Amino acid sequence: xxxxxxxxxxxVYGFVSIPYGILFDLVEHxxxxxxxxxxxxxxxxxxxxxxxxxxxxxxxxxxxLMGKAIDSLKRKGVKINKREAEAVKIAILLHDIGHGxxxxxLENTLIEIHHEExxxxxxxxxxxxxxxxxxxxxxxFKGKYKKHFLYQLVTGQLDMDRMDYLNRDSYFTGVSExxxxxxxxxxxxxxxxxxxxVEQKGIYSVERFLTSRRIxxxxxxxxxxxxxxxxxxxxxxxxxxxxxxxxQEVWAPPGLAYFLKNHITSADFNLRSxxxxxxxxxxxxxxxxxxxxxxxxxPDRLLAYLSYGLINRRLFRLEFSNDPFxxxxxxxxxxxxxxxxxxxxxxxxxxISGEESNSAYTLNKEEIMVLTKEGKVVPMSxxxxxxxxxxxxxxxxxCYPKEIGNVVV
Numbered sequence: 001x002x003x004x005x006x007x008x009x010x011x012v013y014g015f016v017s018i019p020y021g022i023l024f025d026l027v028e029h030x031x032x033x034x035x036x037x038x039x040x041x042x043x044x045x046x047x048x049x050x051x052x053x054x055x056x057x058x059x060x061x062x063x064x065l066m067g068k069a070i071d072s073l074k075r076k077g078v079k080i081n082k083r084e085a086e087a088v089k090i091a092i093l094l095h096d097i098g099h100g101x102x103x104x105x106l107e108n109t110l111i112e113i114h115h116e117e118x119x120x121x122x123x124x125x126x127x128x129x130x131x132x133x134x135x136x137x138x139x140x141f142k143g144k145y146k147k148h149f150l151y152q153l154v155t156g157q158l159d160m161d162r163m164d165y166l167n168r169d170s171y172f173t174g175v176s177e178x179x180x181x182x183x184x185x186x187x188x189x190x191x192x193x194x195x196x197x198v199e200q201k202g203i204y205s206v207e208r209f210l211t212s213r214r215i216x217x218x219x220x221x222x223x224x225x226x227x228x229x230x231x232x233x234x235x236x237x238x239x240x241x242x243x244x245x246x247x248q249e250v251w252a253p254p255g256l257a258y259f260l261k262n263h264i265t266s267a268d269f270n271l272r273s274x275x276x277x278x279x280x281x282x283x284x285x286x287x288x289x290x291x292x293x294x295x296x297x298x299p300d301r302l303l304a305y306l307s308y309g310l311i312n313r314r315l316f317r318l319e320f321s322n323d324p325f326x327x328x329x330x331x332x333x334x335x336x337x338x339x340x341x342x343x344x345x346x347x348x349x350x351x352i353s354g355e356e357s358n359s360a361y362t363l364n365k366e367e368i369m370v371l372t373k374e375g376k377v378v379p380m381s382x383x384x385x386x387x388x389x390x391x392x393x394x395x396x397x398x399c400y401p402k403e404i405g406n407v408v409v
Contacts, residue, residue, distance in 0.1 A: 008060065012164075012171050016064040022133050023063070023089060030281070031097055031122055035059060037284035041169055042102040043229040044220060046313060048173035051220075055096050055103065061164040066092045069153055069160060069186050078191045080150075083136060088150045090137035092160050097122045100280070101288045105230045109237050110259045111280070113266040118280070121273050152196040157361065157368050158185065158206070166212055169220060178216040181205040190371055197371040198380075206368060206380065210361050214393075217358040224397070228318040229310065231352050231399045236292060236306040239349075243300055250298070252291045255282035301344030316350070318399045325353070325398055336404035343403060352399040359392045 005017035006024055018024050026032055035055035044051040070085050080088075098118025100106050107115060123141065127134035139145040141154060153160055163182045170178025188202025198206055220226070237260075244250040244260040252260055258279050269276050295307035309315060319325075330353070337347050361368075361381075368380040 010057070010061060010064065012061060012168050013064055016060065018060070018063070022086065022130060023093065025130070026090065026093060026126065027060075029126065031126065032056070032059070032094070034281055034284055035097065035099070037286050038099055039102060039285055040165070041173075041221065042105045042226070043233065044169075044173065044223070044226050046229045046315065047223050047225050048175070048220065051169070051173045053168060053172045055099055058165055058168055059093055059096055061168055062095070062160045063089055063093045065160040065163050065182065065186065066153060068183070069189060072187050072189060073191060076190055078149075080147075084147065084150060087134075087136035088140055088153060090134055091141040091150075091154045094123050094126070094134075094137070095119060095141070095154060095161055101283055101285050102230075102233065105233055106237060106288075109234050110241075110256075111264045111269075113264075113269055117266060118269070118277075121269060121277060122281075125273070125277055148194050149191045149196040152366065156196060157365055158189070158196065158198065158209075162213065163209075166209070166216060169216060170212070173220050175216065175220055177219065178212050180209045180212050182209075185209060192369070192371055192377050195366075195369055195377070197369045197377055200370055200372050200383070203370060203380070203383070214358060222356045222358065222395075224318040224320055225315060227356065227397065228316045228399050231318070231354075232306055232310055232316055233288075233292075235349070235352065236295065236303060236310060237288075239300070239303045239306065240291070240295065243303065248300070250303075251294050253283070253287045255279050256287045256291060259283070302346055302349065305344050305347075315402075316352075316399045317402045318397055320356075320395045320397050322395060324396050330398065333398065333400055333404065337400065340401075340404050343401060347401070350401050353397065354399075355394055355396045357392050357394040362392070 003020070005019050008016050008018065010016045018027055033056070038055045039045070040053050040055055040058050041051050066089050070080055070088065074080055096115070096119065098115040098121065100110060100115065104115070120138070120141065123134055123138050127138060136145065140150045143151040143155070145151065152158070155161070163180070163185065166178050166180050167182050170176065184205045185198070185202060188199045188205065190197050190199055240250045240252070241260045244257070250260060264276065292307045292310050295303050296311060298304045298307070333351055334348060337343065337351055340347070343350070369377050370380050370383050371377055372383070
């Protein structure tokens with residue numbers, strides 16, 4: 001008897017299956033296999049050494065959860081035909097295929113285009129290659145299919161993307177606060193008026209999910225040492241880019257070298273997507289890491305300093321504040337950078353300021369809707385005992401070399 005599924009052993013969910021056919025063919029495609037070499041949580045392993053899982057792991061996990069969600073909804077009488085089920089699985093499988101090296105870290109550094117736009121371009125290219133078999137998946141991914149709840153399963157406040165990455169990132173970082181009851185949430189999903197809803201008896205699991213997401217952002221994704229490392233990597237790539245465009249020799253693998261030398265925007269990808277997609281698909285974390293290792297010996301002292309720090313974990317200090325930093329304090333840091341003789345000339349660029357924000361629950365996206373025991377559908381913010389705050393939590397940061405010590409103004 002011929003096998004119908006490929007079985008994989010996932011460390012988070014155990015055995016998961018991928019049906020042979022278009023889904024398995026997409027997993028086998030070089031565009032998707034590239035995700036094996038892109039870390040899911042960028043430089044988080046500098047703080048949590050186990051956080052070395054990849055976008056490949058995440059995409060397979062999200063596919064697995066989508067299968068469970070479809071089965072749960074169909075048991076409740078929600079009409080999802082075989083073609084739609086396959087299409088929404090394709091959409092979630094490929095939702096991150098446009099991510100660049102180190103995931104979000106280098107967006108708008110190497111290229112000026114969002115990863116979701118790139119994911120769509122890759123899906124359209126694959127649709128041509130597979131003779132239209134991704135057409136329905138693309139409609140769902142863009143939110144243009146008639147069954148809106150399918151789009152919400154891919155992109156929403158209770159989508160399978162978030163469901164997997166919280167669970168998976170918690171597992172690999174060892175941060176138990178991120179553990180969520182994904183299986184119960186999925187079993188509590190339903191559809192009302194073509195919108196995804198959660199049954200009222202699952203509301204506490206959703207509250208735990210929202211709490212876990214907020215904690216994971218500040219404890220993992222926006223941990224101050226992680227942010228410091230990411231800012232250093234961004235600064236190193238910007239320096240290499242500026243040197244390269246000024247005509248200086250900056251060694252890099254061919255794909256990366258092209259993006260360092262050329263200013264590429266969203267418009268460029270839309271005008272000549274074929275060649276640019278191939279060039280972009282050729283780069284991953286390995287290219288960045290190899291280049292940064294080589295740049296430790298670059299004659300430009302700023303680039304060499306940043307590269308040495310990244311490779312040997314000599315990271316900048318980062319301070320968070322709930323309020324903007326006083327001008328006098330920033331001026332003191334600038335003077336300390338200028339006066340420090342151990343830092344290369346021009347080190348004033350090493351003072352990085354910015355802000356990070358986290359919205360565990362937002363009203364900008366469609367609210368999570370709750371199906372009450374009386375059959376009414378109400379927004380979660382109106383029914384939860386948890387006191388959900390649909391607002392953005394914002395912190396300001398300053399990042400700078402530890403060599404200048406603590407500045408007292």
